[in-house]
Amino acid sequence: MRHTNTITLLLAVASLGGLVVAAHAKSEDRTEGCAASGAASPGELHREWIMVGWEKHRGDPPFDFRDRLGRFYHWDSDDIRLYDNFDPQHRVARSASEWSEIWTGPFAALVEARHSVVDAPAVIDGGNLSATTLEFAARLETADGEIVGNRARTSLVWQCTTDGWKIIREHTSVRLVSREEIDALVPR
Structure with missing residues (x-):
């Protein structure tokens, strides 16, 4: 016993x-080099992704997806899934290159794209993977002067790589809003 x-x-x-x-x-x-807090952390990168990467002002140089947003995405992963219901064809990109092909033309055609963060990034830190969610508003001006306003909730999954955090999953759900609402959310 x-x-x-x-x-x-x-x-x-x-x-x-x-x-x-x-x-x-x-x-x-x-992985060494992936910040849990500060400017290089997933939450702050998510904010920068929308407020800098997707921002477009009159007179900006021609839009180049890889130059503007390339540093946020994992270009070499075979495990990418990117979706945004604002895409009229509702495609799911399985690479950053496919995502670039979906959005370069429509975004380049805009005269202006201005954003505001409506709900600050919420972060779940899982070590080598982190998930972030934020809500933003976008005021888009087309070449013919039409103003399209939307509110979007976006969720990103970030993978820690030797080059820092990179997006491997994206899901954005968009709803159109009135001109009055977008003017209040994204003032001129």
Whole structure:
């Protein structure tokens, strides 16, 4: 009986030791160079992605997706899924290159695209993967002077790479809003 209790105790200690090792390994799971806070963290990158990457002002140079937004996306991953219901064809891109092909033409045709963050980024940090969600408003001016207003909720999944955080998943849900609402959300 005493021998059985000793073995049980040793197994329990070994199990606990394994949990401690697993917890320690999980805490060190983050690849070097991926910030959990500050300007290079997923939440702040998400804000920059919309407020800098997708922003377009009159007189800006021609839009080039890779120049403007390339640093946010994982260009070499085979595990990309990117979707935005604002795309009339409702395509799912399986690479950053496909995403660029979907959005370069329509975005380049806009005269102006201005944004505001309506709901600040919410972040779930999972070590090598992080998820962010934010809501933004977009005031888009077409070449014929039409103003299109929308509110969008976007969720991004970021993968920690040797080059920092990169988007591997994107889901954006958009709803059109009135001219009055967009003018209030994104003042001129």
